[in-house]
Amino acid sequence: MNTAATPVQPLKLPDLAAPAALGGSWNNILAIAGVVIKELCRRKDFYVLFVLTALITLAMGSVSFFSEDKIVRYVKELCLFLIWIASLVIAITTAARQIPVERENRTLFPLLAKPVTRNQLLLGKFLGCWLAVGLSLLAFYVFFGVIAGTKEHEWPVLNYFQAATLHWFMLGVVCAMTLLGSLVFAAPSSNNTITFAVSVGILLVGRHLNKIALKLEEPTQTVVYAIYFALPHLELFDVRDLIVHNWGLIRWDIWAAALAYAAVYAALFLGLACLRFRHRALN
């Protein structure tokens, strides 16, 4: 029996200022996010990519093969491929320019002179980028659904919902990674290139790194396997083949676990970005 006397804790009164501070922080983050969303609406990137995707898809969809008008999967594949490319470009270029442009235009100093912390600024920028990308994804997936539905006469809305949400959360990880990159690399152009190359590399090879590792000798095998477990597996969220070939729904618990996986990696990159931003000279 533990006979040691436990120290008496002083009675703590509830801190009434804490929820107000939290609300204030949230308001700051939302305000900054709103500016980022408005910026995406003003810029032409999304419109150009959307029109290009729509034109290519419609042109390819109008091609007739052997008078068979029910052929649809190649159109779905092409459309989803273009959506993935366009969304990656939008996410990376939008996130990469946020901090450098603020610094270049010298709007960062008056922003931080207001009651906005560096963390709030970074979180606001991330939330804005992520929501803006989500809005563009919504437009893209509605277009995809309409094209696929008019050809297939089927509306697997839940499948499209799963695909779009997984895609969106994956882009959240990419946005966070790009924001971290914008604090590490000197110029937005280098950040754009490196983040794009890394993302595409993970999408292409990520799933196969374990197989590559198993064919290697030690200690390289352990190193490659460690990389395999450490890197964010963006390819998990690429369910295009399931959509194109009309496979069934992903189990909802598995879907939720994938979203949680993305959230953890996004939080990790954002945490690293906050740390980096906090210790970085603004000028």
Add this chain to the structure above:
Amino acid sequence: MTTSALPLVLLGVTAFSLATTLEPWFQSWAGSRTGSGSLIQVALGDGRKLFARHLYLKADAYFHNGYYPTIYDSKEGFEKAHVSEDRHQDGEHGEETEDFLGQPKDWLDRFSRHFFPARHTHLGDSGCGHSCCQRAKENHEEHHNCEHEHDHDSDEKSAAGLEREVLPWLRFSTALDPEQPEMYVVGAFHLRRSLNKPKEAEQFLREGLQANPGHPEILFALGRIQNEVHQDIGRARNLWELALRNWKKAEAAKTEPDVLLHAQLLSNLAKLEETQRNYARALEYLAELKGFSPHPEVLQGWIDDLKKQVASPPTP
């Protein structure tokens, strides 16, 4: 002014003279692409053949509903495109060996298999994509005991004719490299058998024959259309006989000839001659077929039957 213009005039005259010399040479040069009417050939050159092969494999991947090995996977069982077959010849056991993914290597590998096609299925297999519904993977009876909530009968109806999805890739592939007779034969097979479009199949084969004059495989496929669709025995015979002659010219000298095509030609010709009561010709084809068939006893039985028919007087 005059002095500075002289070198320019000299350069212009030299360029013109060189052009008059080089242009005729370029037009007759074997490596010139200007002779081709195809924009793709001009743009890609021989590189288009690589893309054509890739598109053909894409058709095979579509035939497997996206379940297809990458360069990092074992390709055992996938060396030959399955899209060229009606179904796998080896049945269930053959398909088990074609599970290129194998057992999951780690928890992440197991988790990731929920996000891409990780079961061996084919276009046209009915079912919801669950293992209990996949006829290609599981026992047929389990299909009816499926616990998933969907109408299997309507699934079977909607699954009919799904082979059409491979056709765009075959068409793109032949546009890139028309000198691949297999693609025409595969495309025509699906058009005729799965989509019931013999006219389009015949047209596609004729395009293939234009690009690959006298190719025995295409001639054989055209003969089948004449025989089975148009019931034109004479044309079918002519096409198959020509195919047989061309096969002997092209394949007989090879170390690994296409024996399957040879056997198909001989057996079809024998059957055709038997139906036309030309027993002597039928026996000739069967004797040739028996020479390399893995089942000579079966052919001997067929030969014996024919000999009996020759010996017995025709029934009035």
